[in-house]
Amino acid sequence: VMVWLRRCTHYLFIVVVAVNSTLLTINAGDYIFYTDWAWTSFVVFSISQTLMLTVGACYYLTFTGVPGTATYYALIMTVYTWIAKGAWSALGYPYDFIVTPVWLPSAMLLDLAYWATKKNKHSLILFGGVLVGMSLPLFNMVNLITVADPLETAFKYPRPTLPPYMTPIEPQVGKFYNSPVALGAGAGAVLACTFAALGCKLTTWTYRWMAA
Numbered sequence: 542v543m544v545w546l547r548r549c550t551h552y553l554f555i556v557v558v559a560v561n562s563t564l565l566t567i568n569a570g571d572y573i574f575y576t577d578w579a580w581t582s583f584v585v586f587s588i589s590q591t592l593m594l595t596v597g598a599c600y601y602l603t604f605t606g607v608p609g610t611a612t613y614y615a616l617i618m619t620v621y622t623w624i625a626k627g628a629w630s631a632l633g634y635p636y637d638f639i640v641t642p643v644w645l646p647s648a649m650l651l652d653l654a655y656w657a658t659k660k661n662k663h664s665l666i667l668f669g670g671v672l673v674g675m676s677l678p679l680f681n682m683v684n685l686i687t688v689a690d691p692l693e694t695a696f697k698y699p700r701p702t703l704p705p706y707m708t709p710i711e712p713q714v715g716k717f718y719n720s721p722v723a724l725g726a727g728a729g730a731v732l733a734c735t736f737a738a739l740g741c742k743l744t745t746w747t748y749r750w751m752a753a
Contacts, residue, residue, distance in 0.1 A: 550747055551604060560621065580721040583685065587678040587725035588732060594618065594644045595673050595733050598651050599665060599740025604747065608656035615648035643680045647673045651737075662741055670737035674729030678722045 597618070598611035619642040650672040651665070658664035 547748075550750070554600065554604075554743075554747065583681070583721045584678075584725045584728070587681045587721075588729055590644065590681065591647075591674055591677045591729045591733050592736050594647060594677065595651070595670060595736035596740040596743070598648050598673075599669070599737045600743040602651065602655050602665065603662060603741045603744040606660060608652045608660070611648040611651040611655070612645060615642070615644040618644050643677065643684045646680055647677045650676055666734055666737040666741060670734035671730045673737075674731065674733030675726040678725030678729060681725070682722050 594615060598614045601610040601614045602608070604610075651669040654669035654672060655661075655665045658668065
């Protein structure tokens, strides 16, 4: 009975964590619409993606104990996102936002940290967290470079309304203009360790719930 309970819990988490990751990251390309706030949005979206990737991937890694499952989790996120973006494309939404699998290389670094330290959970949290936090903004910028020109896209697909907090008052040219990648990587390197610890803790909670 416990074996099946454990398996069902695992599959439940596959669905819950992966779907929620996709929901949070699905609009990560939307900063190209907000031309005046592009860099600010880029940093925020980079951190949100770091959160969902690290939490889910560390949960997978520590639950299975098999290096490689972090990359497997990132692949699930990528495929789910492609499916969702495909649905949006059918509704006339531009599909060229995120077709780049930005999470895969960062997840591979998590796997590497776990494998190279002989499945040491604390090394996964510290080294893996820093690696993901520093690398994802870099890959996210590659993603930004490969999408359509922001101004061209913004004029081609105008938004009828903007939420009040995103409405540009005047061009915010100086906002984080120095280096959004460095800012995202700096914040991500600190926060991702906390995210990784949470992902590992999910495994502990899951096993405790199953044993109760």
